[in-house]
Amino acid sequence: MDCWQQIKQQLRQRLNAHDFSAQNSAISQYQLEFTPDSASDDVLAWLKGQCCYPQFFWQARESATQCVALGQVNYFTELAAAQAFLTAYPMQQLQLVGGLTFEGEAHFYLPRLWLEQRAQTWRITLTLSADDQQSAVEAFLQGLSPPLPLKQVQTTLRLETQNYSENEWQALVGEALAQIEQGHFTKVVLAQKKTYRSDTAVNPYDLVAQARVQHADCYYFLWAQTPEQVFLGASPERLYQRDRQRLITEALAGTAVSSDDPQQTEQQQQWLLQDRKNIHENRLVVEDICAKLANFSQHLDIESLTSRKLSYVQHLVRKIAAKLYPDADDSTCLSAIHPSAAVGGLPDRAALNFIATRQNFRREWYAGTLGVMSLANSEFCVAIRSTLLNQDKIMIFTGAGIVAGSVPLLEWQEIERKAAGILLLFPA
Numbered sequence: 001m002d003c004w005q006q007i008k009q010q011l012r013q014r015l016n017a018h019d020f021s022a023q024n025s026a027i028s029q030y031q032l033e034f035t036p037d038s039a040s041d042d043v044l045a046w047l048k049g050q051c052c053y054p055q056f057f058w059q060a061r062e063s064a065t066q067c068v069a070l071g072q073v074n075y076f077t078e079l080a081a082a083q084a085f086l087t088a089y090p091m092q093q094l095q096l097v098g099g100l101t102f103e104g105e106a107h108f109y110l111p112r113l114w115l116e117q118r119a120q121t122w123r124i125t126l127t128l129s130a131d132d133q134q135s136a137v138e139a140f141l142q143g144l145s146p147p148l149p150l151k152q153v154q155t156t157l158r159l160e161t162q163n164y165s166e167n168e169w170q171a172l173v174g175e176a177l178a179q180i181e182q183g184h185f186t187k188v189v190l191a192q193k194k195t196y197r198s199d200t201a202v203n204p205y206d207l208v209a210q211a212r213v214q215h216a217d218c219y220y221f222l223w224a225q226t227p228e229q230v231f232l233g234a235s236p237e238r239l240y241q242r243d244r245q246r247l248i249t250e251a252l253a254g255t256a257v258s259s260d261d262p263q264q265t266e267q268q269q270q271w272l273l274q275d276r277k278n279i280h281e282n283r284l285v286v287e288d289i290c291a292k293l294a295n296f297s298q299h300l301d302i303e304s305l306t307s308r309k310l311s312y313v314q315h316l317v318r319k320i321a322a323k324l325y326p327d328a329d330d331s332t333c334l335s336a337i338h339p340s341a342a343v344g345g346l347p348d349r350a351a352l353n354f355i356a357t358r359q360n361f362r363r364e365w366y367a368g369t370l371g372v373m374s375l376a377n378s379e380f381c382v383a384i385r386s387t388l389l390n391q392d393k394i395m396i397f398t399g400a401g402i403v404a405g406s407v408p409l410l411e412w413q414e415i416e417r418k419a420a421g422i423l424l425l426f427p428a
């Protein structure tokens, strides 16, 4: 019997031993630790083999742990309800996965199965609730499949539509600049959506595997509530990481080119660190995040400006740390900080209103936030540098912050460069 059969069998044994009639604890969790047969096994490959939804893959930046959530025990479409649920089970340290779309819709799951891979050790957690039917959980376990190997992506993409031509984009940037000039807001982040068709079916799990190789130092995520719509990406941006009352976040905004020419990259870095428009663009994000955090933090620390190099672009970044008041939970933090001025604007209400009325598409998960939350700790990324796969359609999203001093042509070049970075995932 292979290791996957054994795991299924062990989970089934736990299920059979579980007393569904005992209502003393509404949520029960069973954990198994194991080492897969093959050292090259990877939770992403395991997820590729599964046909149950929702699915979530997550690897936080600076973390070696890769996580997968499969299936659902509970589903929340209100952030407050998700938070209240966690608060109702203080002893169990339950973890919810999900996030908020750019427009603020909440989608959180308590997953049926949670897999964590740290080096060669995998930990599986099966969650059962008092409302579960034993037969439904049995069917879920029966449906678990072995991993499928991850493959190199190879495809030719054909651009079908883009929401803005270069001229249309520049006109929209001009409109935003006029509003900034008139004092309606100081910053707005505009976005582009490009829709491609591929000559062969593109596998989303292979794309995430490609992203892990191509884009170092990022958050890697895959989020599929149904098989038809798979959202994935490699984002350099943290919304926040919280460990009890300690929260760290960052203002990531302001962009220059980065390439495999070290001299050009170095010269671009020097330019970026001194460029007034980019420094202003970044400073507005610091102001936005700090003003929001100040409402529920005992103190804030703001580090000095540095730059972060990625494979195709580099950004200005300032790290921010906060000590939260004890009653500030993830519901407080998420609803206050998201969307930050790195993807929305400042002041946020006026900028978000401009986006809602002038931007010709709804962003949904692009520039939303995804992550994992529990009572003790949580981490969320800003879901930029992302792609939505919808059958054979591939949509890629990019945005750029518009501030006083923005040059429409340069903002076009910035989103084109960001798009080229995402397109690296689709080698012909």
Ligand SMILES: C=C(O[C@H]1C=CC=C(C(=O)O)[C@@H]1O)C(=O)O
Pocket: 189, 237, 252, 253, 254, 255, 281, 315, 341, 342, 343, 367, 384, 385, 397, 398, 399, 400, 401, 418
């Ligand atoms: C909104 C995006 O980037 C944000 C993050 C870093 C730099 C940005 C900029 O320089 O405009 C954006 O604020 C995106 O890549 O889609």
Ligand SMILES: [Mg+2]
Pocket: 253, 254, 255, 281, 400, 401, 414
């Ligand atoms: Mg920019």
